[in-house]
Amino acid sequence: xxxxxFLRTPFHGVRRMSAWLQRQGEPVNRKKVWRLMxxxxxxxxxxxxxxxxxxxxxxxxxxxxxxxxxxxxxxITIE
Numbered sequence: 001x002x003x004x005x006f007l008r009t010p011f012h013g014v015r016r017m018s019a020w021l022q023r024q025g026e027p028v029n030r031k032k033v034w035r036l037m038x039x040x041x042x043x044x045x046x047x048x049x050x051x052x053x054x055x056x057x058x059x060x061x062x063x064x065x066x067x068x069x070x071x072x073x074x075x076i077t078i079e
Contacts, residue, residue, distance in 0.1 A: 006042055013044040 005020060006012065012020070018033040037043070054060065065071060 003040065003042070006037075010045045013046075 006017065009016075014030055014034045014037060017037070018028055018030045021028050021033065
């Protein structure tokens with residue numbers, strides 16, 4: 001496997017690397033490329049999910065409702 005190609009394009013994953021190798025004339029499949037990349041310690045660079053991260057200066061407010069229907073309580077005062 002060409003680690004030089006990986007250094008040129010570190011964002012290519014297993015599928016793109018296997019397609020590139022097949023275009024170069026190497027008879028490899030995705031599983032072999034995955035195994036070789038794992039053996040060499042190579043991992044593609046891509047944006048990881050940040051599901052629960054808050055902003056840097058974001059203020060966190062306390063959840064003040066005690067039960068789900070509290071926000072819908074009607075006001076029945078008569079004047």
